[in-house]
Amino acid sequence: xxxxxxxxxxxxxxxxxxSNLDENHDQSVDWVRCIPFIALHVGCFxxxxxxxxxxxxxxxxxxxxxxxxxxxxxxxxYFSHRSFKTSRFFQFVxxxxxxxxxxxxxxxxxxxxxxxxxxxxxxxxIHSPKQSGFWRSHMFWFMGKSNFVTKKELIGxxxxxxxxxxxxxxxIVIPIFYAAALITVxxxxxxxxxxxxxxGSQLFVWGFVISTIVLFHGTCTTNSLAHKYGTKRYxxxxxxxxxIWIALITLGEGWHNNHHHYPNAVRQGFFWWEIDITYLxxxxxxxxxxxWDLKGxxxxxxxxxxxxxxx
Numbered sequence: 001x002x003x004x005x006x007x008x009x010x011x012x013x014x015x016x017x018x019s020n021l022d023e024n025h026d027q028s029v030d031w032v033r034c035i036p037f038i039a040l041h042v043g044c045f046x047x048x049x050x051x052x053x054x055x056x057x058x059x060x061x062x063x064x065x066x067x068x069x070x071x072x073x074x075x076x077x078y079f080s081h082r083s084f085k086t087s088r089f090f091q092f093v094x095x096x097x098x099x100x101x102x103x104x105x106x107x108x109x110x111x112x113x114x115x116x117x118x119x120x121x122x123x124x125x126i127h128s129p130k131q132s133g134f135w136r137s138h139m140f141w142f143m144g145k146s147n148f149v150t151k152k153e154l155i156g157x158x159x160x161x162x163x164x165x166x167x168x169x170x171x172i173v174i175p176i177f178y179a180a181a182l183i184t185v186x187x188x189x190x191x192x193x194x195x196x197x198x199x200g201s202q203l204f205v206w207g208f209v210i211s212t213i214v215l216f217h218g219t220c221t222t223n224s225l226a227h228k229y230g231t232k233r234y235x236x237x238x239x240x241x242x243x244i245w246i247a248l249i250t251l252g253e254g255w256h257n258n259h260h261h262y263p264n265a266v267r268q269g270f271f272w273w274e275i276d277i278t279y280l281x282x283x284x285x286x287x288x289x290x291x292w293d294l295k296g297x298x299x300x301x302x303x304x305x306x307x308x309x310x311x
Contacts, residue, residue, distance in 0.1 A: 007032040010148060014105070015169045027126075027144040034143050040102070043209040046201075053197040055189070056206040059182075064211045064218075065251070070098035071109075071219055072251050072278040079110035079158060083266035084282060085293040092163050100178040102212050103219065104142075105168030107158055111151035112142075116223075117263055118154075121238035127223045130239050138217075138224035175208075182207045218249045226256035234261035235305040244275070252276030262301050266294040270302055 006017040010033055031038075074094040077083045086094075095106045103109055112126075119125045126132075127141040141147060150168055158164055167174070186203030189196055230241030240260040247254025247269065255268040255276065269276030285291045 011036060012172055013169060014108070014148065014171055015150075026146050029140060029143045030145045030148070031143075033145070033148060037143070040209055040213055043205065044213055046205050047210065050199065050202040050205045051197075052206065053202065055196050055198050056186075056202050059203060060206040060211040063207050064215050067097060067101040067211075067215055068218065068251050069278055069281055070094050071101055071103060071215075072253050073282055074098055075103070075106055075109045076113065076253070077266055077278065077282070079106045079155075080113040081263050082157070083264055083295045084286070084291045086291045088161070090290055091161075092167075095164060095167055096174055099167055099171055099174040101215055101219075102175050103216065105150070105164075105171040107152070107155045107164055107168040108150040108171070110158065111155040112147070114154045115151055117260070120236075120240070120260060121227065128239075129224050129228050134224050134228075137227070138220045141223075179204060179208045219253075221246050222250060222253045222256055226254060230254070230257070232257050233306060234258070236260040242274075247275055251281075252278040261305065262297050264295050265297045267297060270297055 007030055009016040074091075075098045078086065078091070078094075098106055098109075116125060116127065121128045121130050123131060126144070126147060127137045129137040131137075132141070152159055182203045183200035186198055186200035189198040189203075190200065226241055226243050226246050227239045228241065230243035230246075232241055234257055236257060238260060240257045242257045243254040245254065246256070252268050252275065253259075255270065255274050258270045258274070259265075259268045266282055267276055267279045268274075269279060282291055282294060286294055
């Protein structure tokens with residue numbers, strides 16, 4: 001039986017007891033395993049003690065954008081869909097940046113996203129608002145005991161990289177270094193530029209806690225809201241929707257009906273008026289040689305199955 005000790009161990013080693021969890025298929029919430037996640041939410045209230053400063057707010061917004069790009073550009077479009085190519089070095093670099101978003105390791109994230117596309121909005125889809133309602137599709141799905149396990153059978157192409165397996169297994173390491181770096185930088189600023197009003201604890205709260213929680217819920221809107229609110233351009237067989245507001249907060253992920261119509265495309269805003277910041281960044285990166293072989297949308301696919309149905 002998977003007990004309390006195993007749940008605590010999983011804070012540091014996410015593969016601990018994985019075989020038992022996978023065999024049980026237990027979808028009940030593991031509250032012990034989720035204590036750090038709950039603590040992050042509660043930690044947002046500490047802003048009333050540490051206060052704010054413009055540098056702290058700037059850091060929070062900047063790190064939101066950088067880490068959101070790592071999630072949308074690499075965790076999603078690269079690891080989940082292989083919509084472009086990159087070197088092993090940059091593959092790891094952006095996996096590390098993505099891990100700092102505290103949305104688990106790249107293999108875990110991508111495996112569950114592939115599973116979602118395989119069973120989108122059917123009874124097997126574990127984060128479909130149609131099947132399980134808003135809150136489970138938004139966040140409670142990943143808190144289920146069995147869902148802490150990486151679906152290795154769906155991510156075998158990247159499982160061959162030991163550095164990615166390590167990052168996936170010990171997914172707490174990068175967030176710890178990230179938090180420590182923010183505290184250190186904040187203390188250094190306070191020492192050499194006290195007039196800025198920045199402290200280590202303030203930079204931690206804004207750059208780590210608040211930025212991460214906003215980033216998490218922004219990312220999750222594609223699971224919950226983008227399968228319920230917006231417009232449906234294509235007949236995809238599921239409830240995916242295009243939503244400009246979600247696209248803005250997620251750097252382009254809100255063109256979700258487009259994405260479900262042709263998941264392999266690096267571009268999710270199919271038309272010029274559909275703002276897709278992640279795609280624009282990837283295009284720039286391709287020009288300087290960091291990524292290459294960006295997969296486009298075939299013209300036939302672009303014009304096929306149009307329904308232009310509003311919701």
